[in-house]
Structures are given as C-alpha cells and as structure tokens.
Amino acid sequence: MAAIEIRDLRKTYRSRRGPVAALDGLDLDVPEGGVFAFLGANGAGKTTTIRALVGHLRATGSVRVLGAEVPRELPKVIDRIGALVEQPSFFPGFSGHRNLSLLARARGLPQARVDAVLEQVGLTARAASRAATYSLGMKQRLGVAAALLKEPAMLILDEPANGLDPEGIKEMRELLRRLGDEGRTVFVSSHILGEVQQLSDRVAIVHAGRCIATGSVDDLLSAGPSKFRVRVPGDTHETHLAAAVLEQAGFSVWADPHGEMAVDVTPDDSWRVAKVLADAAVYVAELSPIERTLEQAFLEITGGASQIAARVPEVGSEPGVAVEAAPEARAGAEGGGVDGNDGDGAQEPVTDVLDYYGGPASADATGRDEEPDAGRGTSGPGSGEVGA
Amino acid sequence: MTAFLRLLDAEIRRYWARRLVRVLLLLSLVVPTVVVAVLTARSSVKNETRETFVYSEEDCFEELPDGSSVYFPGCGDATPSETTSEVVRVDQRIDVVDDLADAVNGSGTTLMFLAVLIGASFLGAEIGAASLSTQLLYEPRRTLVWTAKAVAVGLGSALFSLAVLALLALELWGGAAWRGVVEGADADWVVARVGDVLRASGAAALAGMLAFGITGIARRTVAAVAGFLALGMIVEPALYGIFNVFDGRLPISALFAFASNSLSGEGGIDGIDSLLRAGTVAAIWAAGALAAGGVLFARREVR
Known part of the structure; x- marks a missing residue:
C-alpha cells in the first residue's frame, strides 16, 4: 500500500485575472518508509498538494493517506x-511548551512527549518563552516538534528547513534522515535541492500543478543526457579545434572561451570521443564524466517549455524514472515544436539547459546564437567561433 | 475520555491561559473588592445636623405696576434672613437584602460585555494567528473543534461571572454582617440571590457564545465586538422604534434584560415581560450565531 496515493487532483483558485489552476490533474504515489522529496518551483503546487493531503482545502480528485480517503476518513x-x-x-x-501541551x-498524548520533542528539536532552553518572541527558525523547529508529538508513522513537512541557519539545516536533515531510516514515511517539500539530494530516497517534481517526474534520486540523476568533460592540452584554440572535430563527428558539444568543453556521450561510447580526437591528431588530457546534481536535474526538467518538449522522450526512457512533459511543454510539442524542435520526435541537443561550467551557452542546436549574451562572452556548441 | 472531552479539556485550558482573560478576571475581582471595602468603611448610621436657610419672603416679592406682586421662589439675590438647624438620621449601612440584588444586576451587565470581548477574541485571536490550521492537524473534525471551542467559551464566561459575582456576594455579605444590615436575608432571599447570580452568569455565557459565533462569521474580533455594540446601541433601538414586530425578539436587548433583570415597564425592554422569555430569545440568537459560524468554519478553507 502506498503511503500517499493521489489521483487527478485538481484545484482552481479564483483571482482577479480569472481562475488559476494550482493543481492540474496531479498524480502521485509515495511508498511507505524513507524520505520522499516533493520538489517544485514557487507556485508549482507543492503547498496546495500538502494542504489537500491534510484536509485543509477542498480539491477534486482522489487523495488517500495511509489508506484513508482524505478528507472523509482522515480522522481515522x-x-x-x-x-x-x-x-x-x-x-x-x-509559550512554545504551552502550545504543544x-x-x-x-x-490525549502524555505531557512527557512535549518535553521530549522540544528536546529533539533543540528548543528546550526557550520552551517557556512566548511563541511571539521566537525567530523564524525557532518557529519552524516548534512546527516540526508539533509534527513529531504524535510519534507519527508519516510526516508531511512543507519546507521544514525554512528560516533555519546552516547548523539547523544540518540538524534537520539528520533528524529527517533518522526518521526515514526508522521506517517512517517522511514526505518533505523543499527548495533546498542540495539538502534534498543528501536526504531523500525518492523524489517527485511538480510543475504547473502536475507531477512531471518521479523516481529515486539516483535514477533521476542518471536520467537525461550523460555528459563528459573533455580537456585537451594547449590553448583555447586547441579546445575550439577539438570541439569542431567532435561536432563534425556528430557529437553535441558545449565549449566556453576559457577552454572548458563538455560533450554529450554515454559512458559506453566515451572511448569514441578519445578516438575521434586522436584520429584528428588532437590528444585528450582529460575525459571524465560530469556528475549531475539534483539541482541541475530539477532545472533541466522544469527548465521551460522548450527544454521539456525536447527532452521528454529521452529522459522518460530511462529506467526507474517516470517523466511527464510539463503542460506548456506538451502544448508546445503538440503544436509543432518550439525552439527548433519540429515535433516529429527527432532529438536535438539540449545544451542550453545545463550550465555545467558556470555560464549558460545560448546557442541552439543549429549553431546559431539566438540571444547572444555579450556579458558572458560564451560561445555555444558548434557556433561560428568553434574551430574558427 | 472521548475525543470531544479531550478537546474541551484543551480548549478550557486555552481559555484560562489567555492573558486577556487573566487580566480581566483580576480586575473584575479587585474592583468590587475595593468598592465593597469602601462601602464597608462608610457603613454607618449617624445623626447629622443640617442647617436650613429661611429666606425672608418679602425679599422675594416684586411689586408689579398694577399693584399686584409676584413671588419668586428661591430669588437670586435674597440673603438668608434666618437659619434653622435640624437633626437628620443618615443611614449609610450596607443592607445586603436590597444592595446585593442591585449589585448582581448591575455587575451582570458589565460581565456580559466582558464575556463578549473574551468570546470574540477567543476565536478572533486564533484566526489572526492562523493557529487553527495547526489544531486541525490534530483533530480534523471541524464540527467537533468548533463545538468544543464554543462550549469552552460558554463555560469559561459563566465561570468567570460566577467567580466575580460569588466574591461580590460574599464580600457584601461580610461587610453587611460586620457593619451593616443582614436582617431579612432568609432562605428565600438566599435562593433568589443564588438565582440572580446564576442568571447573570448564564447571560455572560450566552453573550460570550453569541460573540464567538459572530466572530466565526466576521472573522475579526474588532468586527464582532463592533457589530455587537452596533446591534445593541443602534440597530435594535431603531428597529424597535420602527417595527413593533421586533419587540422582545432581538438579541442584545434580550441579553441585557436577562443579565440585568430589566423587564418591560419603567426602564425595561419593550416586549420582554419575563426573564424566561429574555433568556430564551438570547439563547436562540446565540445558537443561531454559533450554527452559522460553525457552518462557515466547516466549509472554509483553513490557512
């Protein structure tokens, strides 16, 4: 049984500009046990989903938590x-103590639990102070203490690290990890992707009110195009020459003016990079895989309609990761493609999404600079500068 | 313990833990104590000699052109032509038989307004702090939560008033027994005064719950208290003046009549001819406000 089971969850808010869909048919399954991270940009629908999970708002669709239908069976x-x-x-x-008490x-919980959870979140010293005097981080700790009071089998936490200092974030991470290791289900939404990567067993990404990717953290990180860093001896001219050679051989290449270069290639095919360059008398000084971070994966998946539309079949085909195109991306793809994708399923490199070297290239797959960024002075893959 | 009783336990504790309640209770206990202490200190019978000025009548006559004269009582520039003195018996003793009923009825009205303030802010403060959302994570059955809070307000307001009025009665009795009059305070009188105290406490409970219900609708303490006052001071008098059909059927005047024992007649409320009617009308309105507020609480999305 899934700890959380959401089907076709929809919620529309009224605003002055008309109805706004906060949730647009969200589907989600959270397995029992471990830490499950729920990621999404501001306004993606994370908090609305969480409020629906605890019965704080009415939405259409089906929500089951620990097997109980929400909100009808939530009291059980x-x-x-x-x-x-x-x-x-x-x-x-x-005071914090009285609030919890x-x-x-x-x-009907024993009062001893109050002291125990205050100790657990490090609030014992300020337990007798009025909650109004608490800092944001202390309020957050008190909120987590309240969530722990019942010794729950399942924790649903919305941005628990909000307002915490680095020490507090570390403590929170360790606490949640420990709870997950104890077999509890910890469902946590967060913006701090570095933390999530260290903390979570599984991840779901919500975008525009839909769950667009879900899977284990490892699967998510290994999904998407595999990239290798390529370094050749010599100056930037040598780098650009190598980039041109690789492009000519059919590789998607990302290069910057400082001599850094990355190439899309699977680990199994990485030897081909070395061979192609060697055949052109360009020798490789370094050929190493670039590990994606969760932040990069997240940005890649939620990066926008064009990137999503271009990437969906590719990432979704990876084992263990289910990826769905974001709504605007689907619209774009169905409408004949956007940003160079003609919608016929042909894959084009998405080299403008991942910024592995600190400066985004802005060229499309054809090598044209669409929006030259003079300030950054980068050149895109296969741009006119490469090999010039 | 059932879920409701556990909730009620928590809500009653929440009620008494509030600083507003504690401060008002302290003031409500201290002020009557001081007043009774002063009354007790002054409680005495004494003979006072009072001087009476006798005005010369001729100073107050004015002759008119036609030869007649007009008398001006208390004429301005007259000077006392004679002073007489008389001994007057001044009784300043506390007479518990008369004074306690007046004190309970008068205090009942004040306590009713305090109950309004506390009842409205009990919910208003929670809405303002958004702490209801945290409570609903512990008990998602909103009707249960709402009912427990409303009952806590009713019980709290009644106990608040009961404590203040009981202390007032004891103090007044003590003062009268020490330096005043307790004659006539027989068993029937005691029963009647206990009834007064319970009635005034009941009025406070109804007022607190009515204000709580109004806050559930208005969602702000200030709006609820202002609405309560506007109803009592403007709307109801205006409706009574225009439409006789409302006589004795509106909430604030019924509450006032119930709290202060002011029935139809001189100085009373039109259309309210019995305490039973006053209490019933007030209870119906309080129940209506609680029901309306409860429905909104159950339906509204919680933030």
Whole structure:
C-alpha cells in the first residue's frame, strides 16, 4: 500500500485575472518508509498538494493517506500523521511548551512527549518563552516538534528547513534522515535541492500543478543526457579545434572561451570521443564524466517549455524514472515544436539547459546564437567561433 | 475520555491561559473588592445636623405696576434672613437584602460585555494567528473543534461571572454582617440571590457564545465586538422604534434584560415581560450565531 496515493487532483483558485489552476490533474504515489522529496518551483503546487493531503482545502480528485480517503476518513489516521504546513502557526501569546501541551491534550498524548520533542528539536532552553518572541527558525523547529508529538508513522513537512541557519539545516536533515531510516514515511517539500539530494530516497517534481517526474534520486540523476568533460592540452584554440572535430563527428558539444568543453556521450561510447580526437591528431588530457546534481536535474526538467518538449522522450526512457512533459511543454510539442524542435520526435541537443561550467551557452542546436549574451562572452556548441 | 472531552479539556485550558482573560478576571475581582471595602468603611448610621436657610419672603416679592406682586421662589439675590438647624438620621449601612440584588444586576451587565470581548477574541485571536490550521492537524473534525471551542467559551464566561459575582456576594455579605444590615436575608432571599447570580452568569455565557459565533462569521474580533455594540446601541433601538414586530425578539436587548433583570415597564425592554422569555430569545440568537459560524468554519478553507 502506498503511503500517499493521489489521483487527478485538481484545484482552481479564483483571482482577479480569472481562475488559476494550482493543481492540474496531479498524480502521485509515495511508498511507505524513507524520505520522499516533493520538489517544485514557487507556485508549482507543492503547498496546495500538502494542504489537500491534510484536509485543509477542498480539491477534486482522489487523495488517500495511509489508506484513508482524505478528507472523509482522515480522522481515522490523523494520529499516525504529523504535519507541518507552510509557516507553522501557533498562538503567539502562549509559550512554545504551552502550545504543544494543548495540542497533546487535544489528542490525549502524555505531557512527557512535549518535553521530549522540544528536546529533539533543540528548543528546550526557550520552551517557556512566548511563541511571539521566537525567530523564524525557532518557529519552524516548534512546527516540526508539533509534527513529531504524535510519534507519527508519516510526516508531511512543507519546507521544514525554512528560516533555519546552516547548523539547523544540518540538524534537520539528520533528524529527517533518522526518521526515514526508522521506517517512517517522511514526505518533505523543499527548495533546498542540495539538502534534498543528501536526504531523500525518492523524489517527485511538480510543475504547473502536475507531477512531471518521479523516481529515486539516483535514477533521476542518471536520467537525461550523460555528459563528459573533455580537456585537451594547449590553448583555447586547441579546445575550439577539438570541439569542431567532435561536432563534425556528430557529437553535441558545449565549449566556453576559457577552454572548458563538455560533450554529450554515454559512458559506453566515451572511448569514441578519445578516438575521434586522436584520429584528428588532437590528444585528450582529460575525459571524465560530469556528475549531475539534483539541482541541475530539477532545472533541466522544469527548465521551460522548450527544454521539456525536447527532452521528454529521452529522459522518460530511462529506467526507474517516470517523466511527464510539463503542460506548456506538451502544448508546445503538440503544436509543432518550439525552439527548433519540429515535433516529429527527432532529438536535438539540449545544451542550453545545463550550465555545467558556470555560464549558460545560448546557442541552439543549429549553431546559431539566438540571444547572444555579450556579458558572458560564451560561445555555444558548434557556433561560428568553434574551430574558427 | 472521548475525543470531544479531550478537546474541551484543551480548549478550557486555552481559555484560562489567555492573558486577556487573566487580566480581566483580576480586575473584575479587585474592583468590587475595593468598592465593597469602601462601602464597608462608610457603613454607618449617624445623626447629622443640617442647617436650613429661611429666606425672608418679602425679599422675594416684586411689586408689579398694577399693584399686584409676584413671588419668586428661591430669588437670586435674597440673603438668608434666618437659619434653622435640624437633626437628620443618615443611614449609610450596607443592607445586603436590597444592595446585593442591585449589585448582581448591575455587575451582570458589565460581565456580559466582558464575556463578549473574551468570546470574540477567543476565536478572533486564533484566526489572526492562523493557529487553527495547526489544531486541525490534530483533530480534523471541524464540527467537533468548533463545538468544543464554543462550549469552552460558554463555560469559561459563566465561570468567570460566577467567580466575580460569588466574591461580590460574599464580600457584601461580610461587610453587611460586620457593619451593616443582614436582617431579612432568609432562605428565600438566599435562593433568589443564588438565582440572580446564576442568571447573570448564564447571560455572560450566552453573550460570550453569541460573540464567538459572530466572530466565526466576521472573522475579526474588532468586527464582532463592533457589530455587537452596533446591534445593541443602534440597530435594535431603531428597529424597535420602527417595527413593533421586533419587540422582545432581538438579541442584545434580550441579553441585557436577562443579565440585568430589566423587564418591560419603567426602564425595561419593550416586549420582554419575563426573564424566561429574555433568556430564551438570547439563547436562540446565540445558537443561531454559533450554527452559522460553525457552518462557515466547516466549509472554509483553513490557512
């Protein structure tokens, strides 16, 4: 049984500009146990999803948490769910201890649990202070303490590291990891992708109200085009020469004016890079795989309609990772393609998405600079500068 | 313990833990104590000699052209032509039989307004702090949460008033027994005064719950209190003046009549001829406000 099962969840808010779809048919399965990260940009629908999970808002579709249908059967399982939704809200005139104590009484929990969770989140020293005097980080800790009070089998945490200092973020990561290792299900939304990468077992990415990718962190990182760093001896002229050679051999190449170069190639085919260059009398000083970070994977997947449209079949074909095109991307692809993709399924390099060397190239696959960025002074793959 | 009783336990504790409640309770206990202490200190019977000025009547006559004269009582520039003195018996003793009923009825109105303030802010402060969302993570059955809060407000307001009025009664009794009059305070009188205290406490409970319900609709303490006052001071008098059909059927005047024992007649509320009617009308309105607020609370999305 999945700890969380969401089907076709839809929620539309009214605004002055008309209805805004916060959730647009979201589907999600979260397995029991471990840490599951729920990622998405601001406004992607993370908090709306979490509020629907705990019955705070009405949405259409089906939501089941620990097997119980939300909101109808939520009371049956609420004792097994601890949650932190958005910024934790407590009665400001009461101390942190009293706020938790009242929550504990409402569920008939022993008062000793209050001291225990305050200790767990490092708030014992300020437990008697009014919640109104707490910093954002302390409020966040109190919110996590409230979520832990019930010793829940499942934790639903919305940006738990919000407002925490680096030490607090580390402590939070260790706490959540420990809870996940204990067999609890920790469902956590976060913007801090570096933390998520270290913390999570599985990840889902939500974009424009839909879940567009889900899988294990490792699968997500290994999905998408594999890139290798190529370094050749000599100056930038040698680099550009090597880039031109590789391009001519059919590789997608990314090069910058400082002599850094990356090439799209699978590990199994990486020897071909060395061979092609050697055949052209260009010798390789370094050929090493570039490890993607979760942040890069996230940006790649949510990077925009054009990138998504171009990438979907490629990334989605990786084992263990389910990727769905973002809505605008689907629209773009179905509409005959965007940004050079003619929509016939032909793959074109997406070299403008991943910025492995600190400066995005802005050329499309044909080697044209669409939006030259003079400030960065980069040249795209196969641009006119390469090999000139 | 059932889920509701656990919630009620938490809500009652929340009620009494609020600083506003504690400060108002302290003031409500201290002020009557001081007043009764002063009354007790002054409680005495004494004979006072009072001087009475006798004005010369001729100074107050003015002759008119036709030969008649007009008398001006208390004429301005007259000077006392004679002073007499008389001994007057001044009784400043606390008479518990008369004074306690007046004190309970008067205090009942004040306590009713305090209950409004506390009842409205009990919910308003939670809406303002958004702490309801955290509570609903512990008990998602909103009707249960709403009911527990409303009952806590009712019980809290009643206990608040009961404590203040009981102290007032004890102090007044003590003062009267020490330096005043307790004659006539028989068993029937005691029963009647206990009834007064319970009625005034009930009025405070109804007022608190009515204000709580209005806050559930208005979502702000200030709006609820202002609405309560506007109803009592502007809307209801205006409706009574225009349409007789509303006589004795509007909430604030019914509450006021119930709290202060002001029935139809001189100084009373039109159309409210019995305490039972006043209490029933107030209870119906409080129940209506709670129901409306509860429906909105159950339907609204919580932030």
